[in-house]
Amino acid sequence: MREETRLIIETTNRILSDLCTPGVVDATESGQFATQLWQTLNENGLILAGLPEHLGGAGGEMGDSLTVIRCAARFAAPIPIAETFIAASLANFVGATSFSGGVVTVANGEFELSENNTLTGKANNVAFARWADRIYIPAKQQGASVLCVVDRDAVELTEQVSIAGEPRDTIEVNLVIDAADIYQAPSELQDYARRLGAMTRSVMMSGALESALELVVDYSLTRQQFGRSISKFQAIQHQLATMAGEVAASIRAADSLAQLQQPVELEVAFAKSRVGQACGPCAEVAHQVMGAIGYTLEHHLNHRTRRLWCWREEYGNERQWQELIGHEMCRTGADELWPRVASL
Amino acid sequence: MFQGLNFEPVVLPETADALRKEVRAFLDEETGWFPNSDFNTGASAEFSQRLAKRGWVGMTWPKKYGGSERSFLERYVVTEELLAAGAPVAAHWIADRQSGPLLLKFGTEEQRQRFLPPITRGESFFSIGMSEPDTGSDLASIRTSAVKVDGGWLVNGSKIWTSGAHLNHYMVALVRTEPASENRHAGMSQLLIGFDDPNVTVRGIKNLAGESDFNQVFFDDVLVPDDQVIGEPGNGWVQVISELGYERSGPERFLSSFLVIQELLREVGSNPTDEQAALIGKLVAELVTLRRMSISVAGMLEEGKAPNTEAALIKELGNTFERIVPEIVRPVLPQDASAHFLATLNDAILHAPSFTLRGGTREILRGVIARGLGLR
Numbered sequence: 001m002r003e004e005t006r007l008i009i010e011t012t013n014r015i016l017s018d019l020c021t022p023g024v025v026d027a028t029e030s031g032q033f034a035t036q037l038w039q040t041l042n043e044n045g046l047i048l049a050g051l052p053e054h055l056g057g058a059g060g061e062m063g064d065s066l067t068v069i070r071c072a073a074r075f076a077a078p079i080p081i082a083e084t085f086i087a088a089s090l091a092n093f094v095g096a097t098s099f100s101g102g103v104v105t106v107a108n109g110e111f112e113l114s115e116n117n118t119l120t121g122k123a124n125n126v127a128f129a130r131w132a133d134r135i136y137i138p139a140k141q142q143g144a145s146v147l148c149v150v151d152r153d154a155v156e157l158t159e160q161v162s163i164a165g166e167p168r169d170t171i172e173v174n175l176v177i178d179a180a181d182i183y184q185a186p187s188e189l190q191d192y193a194r195r196l197g198a199m200t201r202s203v204m205m206s207g208a209l210e211s212a213l214e215l216v217v218d219y220s221l222t223r224q225q226f227g228r229s230i231s232k233f234q235a236i237q238h239q240l241a242t243m244a245g246e247v248a249a250s251i252r253a254a255d256s257l258a259q260l261q262q263p264v265e266l267e268v269a270f271a272k273s274r275v276g277q278a279c280g281p282c283a284e285v286a287h288q289v290m291g292a293i294g295y296t297l298e299h300h301l302n303h304r305t306r307r308l309w310c311w312r313e314e315y316g317n318e319r320q321w322q323e324l325i326g327h328e329m330c331r332t333g334a335d336e337l338w339p340r341v342a343s344l
Numbered sequence: 345m346f347q348g349l350n351f352e353p354v355v356l357p358e359t360a361d362a363l364r365k366e367v368r369a370f371l372d373e374e375t376g377w378f379p380n381s382d383f384n385t386g387a388s389a390e391f392s393q394r395l396a397k398r399g400w401v402g403m404t405w406p407k408k409y410g411g412s413e414r415s416f417l418e419r420y421v422v423t424e425e426l427l428a429a430g431a432p433v434a435a436h437w438i439a440d441r442q443s444g445p446l447l448l449k450f451g452t453e454e455q456r457q458r459f460l461p462p463i464t465r466g467e468s469f470f471s472i473g474m475s476e477p478d479t480g481s482d483l484a485s486i487r488t489s490a491v492k493v494d495g496g497w498l499v500n501g502s503k504i505w506t507s508g509a510h511l512n513h514y515m516v517a518l519v520r521t522e523p524a525s526e527n528r529h530a531g532m533s534q535l536l537i538g539f540d541d542p543n544v545t546v547r548g549i550k551n552l553a554g555e556s557d558f559n560q561v562f563f564d565d566v567l568v569p570d571d572q573v574i575g576e577p578g579n580g581w582v583q584v585i586s587e588l589g590y591e592r593s594g595p596e597r598f599l600s601s602f603l604v605i606q607e608l609l610r611e612v613g614s615n616p617t618d619e620q621a622a623l624i625g626k627l628v629a630e631l632v633t634l635r636r637m638s639i640s641v642a643g644m645l646e647e648g649k650a651p652n653t654e655a656a657l658i659k660e661l662g663n664t665f666e667r668i669v670p671e672i673v674r675p676v677l678p679q680d681a682s683a684h685f686l687a688t689l690n691d692a693i694l695h696a697p698s699f700t701l702r703g704g705t706r707e708i709l710r711g712v713i714a715r716g717l718g719l720r
Contacts, residue, residue, distance in 0.1 A: 001352065213346070217717050237714035244349060244713050245661045248654075252351045252640070253633045259353055273629040319622055322629065326621025329628050334610035337628075338428040338602070342364065344632050 004060065005067055008049060012071040015040050020075040022300040028078035029165040033131040038079050038103065041068075047081055048099075051088045055099035062089070063258035066203045070254065073207035076303035078166055080105045080128035082200035087136035089196050094147045094183040102133035107171055108193055111139035111148070117182060119148050122172045125314070129169035130159055137173070138189045145189035149181040164306040195263035197315035202271035205311050206254035209247045209275070209282050212304040216240065216286045216294075223291075236289055243285040246278040266328060266344075269321040276318030279308040348653030348716040353636065354643035360421045367425040370398060379430025381603045382695050383596035384557065384702070386432030387511055389466070395426075396466030401436050402444050409448075409456055410464030416646040420639060424595040430603055434508060434557075439463045439470035441594065442587050443516050446534070450575035450583050459514075459536070473503040473517030473537070473561065474584070481708045483518070484528040484581070488563060490519045490535060496569040497521065497535060502562050505702075509546045509559040514538055517563075518584055521577050532580030536572040537563070553694035586650065591703055593641040593655035598634040598662030600699055601669035601692045605631070607685050608673050620676045627669060634662050653716030660709040663700045670696055 019037040028034060041047050050065030051057025058064070065085045072081050083105040090106065091099045109123025119139060129135060135155065137148045150173060158170040186192075217240060220231040230236050253274040260267060283305040287294045294301045312318065332340050374394075380386050395401055400422045405411025426433050444463055447456055462468035479485045488501025499519060506515065515537045522531030539546065545562040575583050605627050612620045638658050644651040670692040677685075700706040714720055 210349070213349075213717075217346075217719065220719065231714075231719040234711075237719050238707070238710045240717060240719060241660070241710035241713035244346070244717055245657050245664075248349045248351065248657050249630075249633050249637065249661055251349065252353075252637050253629075255351075255353055256636065269625070270629045270632050273625060274633045277626065318626070322622040322625030323618050324621075325625030325628055326616060326623065327625075329624055330609055330612060330614050330616045330621060332609075333614065334606050337606050337609055341628065341632060341635065342424065342428070344635075 004064070008046070008060075008064055008067050009071055011044060012041070012046055012068050013074075015044065015046070016071060016075040016077060020072075020077045022303065025076050025078055025300065025303050026297070029161075033103075034077070034079055037077065041072075041079075041081070047084055048088055050085070051092060051099070054097060055088055055091055056101060057088065057099075062261060065089075066199065066254075066258045069200055070203040070207040070258075073204035073307070074211040076208065076211075076300070076307055079103075080132065082197075082204060083127050083132075085200060086193060086196045090136055090138065090147055090185075090189070090193055091183070093189070093192055094185040096147075096183055100134045100149060103128070103131055104134050104136065105129050105132040106136045106138075106193065106197075108138065108190070108197070111137050111173065113139045113141040113146050113148060113177070113182065115142070117177050117179065118175065119150065119177050120174045122170065124160070124170050125162070125168040126171050128167045129155075129157055129171055130167050135171065138185070138193050145185040145187050147183040147185050147189060148177050150175070150177065162310040164303075164310040166307075166310070168310075191265075192263065194315055195265055195268045198268045198272040198321065199257050199263050201311040201314050202257060202268070202275045203254045205275045205279055205308055206247075206250045208304045208307050208311070209250050209278060212282065212286045212301065212308070213240075213243055213247045215301050215304070216243075216289050219290050219294075230289070239285045239289055243282050246282050250275040250278045266325065269325045270344075272316060273318045273321045273325060276312040276321070279312045283308055346717055348651070348657065348713075351637045351640035351654060352643070354417070354640050356417050356421065356639065357415060359418060363418055363421050364425060366398070367400070367422055368429075370395075371425070371429045371431060374431065377430075377432045379603060380432075380691060381427050381430045382600040382692075383427060383437055384434050384507055384698070385555070385691075385695060386430075387434035387508055388432040389435050389469070389511070391432050392436040392469070393466035395433075395436070396464060399464075401440050401466050402460060402464035405444060405448060405460060405464065409460035411460070416642045417639070420595070420642040424599065424635070427595055427599040428602055435469050435511065436463070436466055437596075438472055438508070438512075439468065442472065442590055443470040443514070445590055446516065446574060446583065446587055449586065450534075450579075452571070454571060455536075455574070468514070469508065469512035471506050471509050471512045471515045471539075473506060473515040475503065475505045477502055477504050477560070481705050483584070484532075485524075486518060486520060486532070488517065488519045490521045490533065490568065492521070493567070496567050497533075497573065499535065499537065499563040499566040499568055502560060504549075504558075504560045506546075506559045506561050507557055507702075509539060509561050510548055510556065512539060515561065516574065518580050521580075529581040531578055532584075533577045534574040534580045534583055535568045536574060537566060537568055541566050543567075551698070553691070585652070588652050588704075589641070589645055589650055589655045591655070592659040592709075593638055593645075593651065595635065595638055597659045597703075598631065598638070598665050600666040600695065602631075602666075603688055604669050604673060604692045607688045608677075611678055611681055611685050617676075623672065623676050627665075630665055634658065634665060638662070653713060656704070656709045656712035656716070659704060660706060660713060663706065663709075667696045667699045
């Protein structure tokens with residue numbers, strides 16, 4: 001591991017353990033944005049760790065951002081750090097010379113920009129939109145891709161929440177955009193956004209999976225039944241060993257993303273597929289081992305498992321990415337399958 | 345963060361590409377065997393000798409013992425290419441993977457000079473002697489005994505499930521050199537026993553695929569000279585444990601059914617249904633991840649580490665993968681699947697039960713992983 005990465009992890013974890021307690025996560029579900037957590041991470045240059053300095057970033061690599069996002073997910077941080085990364089990376093992709101500060105999110109939906117720069121369209125599941133200052137919106141203008149930036153206050157917003165209790169709002173837009181807030185983009189903008197999104201969800205799931213395993217292993221060591229800790233029962237050990245295998249594979253799959261300089265489609269597909277398919281079985285083991293207390297809002301295991309159930313669906317679930325990989329491999333053909341795998 | 349759960353990404357050395365090309369060119373010239381990606385299926389002394397001529401048996405070992413002083417990562421490249429091609433690697437596999445490294449670590453200088461060069465020439469093949477008729481997963485319960493006599497050890501007892509005993513030259517046998525005591529792991533030793541000894545009897549056992557691969561081996565007053573004890577008498581358990589990183593982490597733990605995936609691609613062609621594509625995608629994503637985890641461990645072995653929990657994780661995940669492949673491809677097969685494909689599939693189905701048994705059962709591996717998690 002690079003020394004810089006180690007330092008980023010240490011700093012991020014320190015801030016998160018202070019400011020992202022289970023109480024803070026719960027408070028978000030009651031409608032309070034974790035302002036202090038957001039500001040502290042921002043002041044430490046962690047929100048945009050992997051973005052260039054002219055976009056307000058810390059000048060690191062893309063992997064640095066993913067490292068911070070993964071740490072945040074280990075603590076179930078209820079802030080749009082992934083969305084800000086996606087938005088800033090899109091700004092970077094289109095060659096923007098600046099990036100709006102503050103809390104930012106990204107809206108993926110059907111958006112059309114007319115000739116006179118009127119943006120119309122709608123998006124569901126816009127993460128944390130209600131708390132954002134600005135929203136980045138990939139759109140089409142006469143078949144070409146454009147990236148638009150709008151003020152949160154200028155859109156019509158319907159509050160919705162995810163299965164994890166996090167804001168996933170619906171926004172509707174019908175307004176004229178200032179030319180300065182429109183960026184001409186390569187035609188693959190929407191696809192690029194989807195890959196960035198799937199990257200973030202993959203590393204987030206790997207973090208939440210690891211943290212869920214830690215919680216449930218700790219629990220099994222302390223919980224006493226039949227006169228001994230339940231960790232001593234082979235039935236429990238084998239369930240947790242199975243979960244550990246899935247978690248280890250997920251960590252390795254997500255770590256591959258942190259090595260990339262760009263969201264390479266096939267790499268993103270491998271990670272979202274592998275990590276996504278681990279969520280269901282791991283959540284099942286975690287809840288089975290933890291018993292009824294894990295099935296409450298009083299215990300914070302739910303902060304992890306509910307997010308896993310949410311994130312595995314976002315930016316394409318494992319099945320969708322598996323289809324993409326499969327079609328690609330079939331184009332590669334039987335005789336070139338192994339050379340392809342060995343080159344990865 | 346748990347120990348043993350993090351597989352630090354490792355990049356293959358620059359030499360890997362050229363080496364890979366050499367191996368593929370070598371395999372292109374090879375004929376005369378039916379491909380099977382299960383490492384334990386297909387033993388050919390001639391093939392192993394041709395491979396050895398290229399310097400690819402014992403390739404990480406010192407040159408003075410006939411090795412090529414290549415890295416573990418380079419060895420990784422060679423082994424995965426051989427398996428993916430379905431080459432008949434069983435003859436030299438154990439000596440190359442396990443017995444040689446064991447001798448390098450615990451053997452005497454005399455033993456290394458005597459046993460290693462013939463292995464690197466593809467002339468000397470080894471078997472593992474651990475299981476016994478009454479000893480499977482509970483390895484410490486072995487009863488095959490070796491009693492000290494003048495000039496050596498007198499061995500009596502029996503080993504079972506010994507792959508290749510009818511073809512190979514030596515067994516590295518784990519035996520009791522002291523009666524079982526309160527410390528179950530004490531009093532065991534590893535001996536090199538020649539299959540050519542007249543007091544060693546090998547009885548073949550057919551596996552359910554109908555192949556004569558494994559055996560029961562009987563020892564009836566077999567005199568093993570002192571210079572064929574590996575390491576310290578009584579240190580057998582520690583030595584056996586030290587082999588596990590090599591034994592459990594390699595590509596043979598997840599590639600056994602690889603040819604089923606490859607041939608499935610041939611069956612469905614370039615225009616698969618979405619369901620077929622999704623299944624192929626799932627399998628390839630798992631394969632790529634397993635391979636990267638396995639390369640991470642090869643990197644740890646190169647650094648001299650003993651990644652036993654990591655190796656157990658790879659074997660558990662990898663065996664589950666290679667075992668499930670023939671099962672889950674069945675529902676998506678085209679109606680008119682070819683006879684060639686069905687032969688490949690049936691071969692995998694018949695061998696699959698062994699994947700989660702050999703080299704440590706699934707149950708034992710889960711116990712090792714649980715220990716790594718601090719549960720026991």
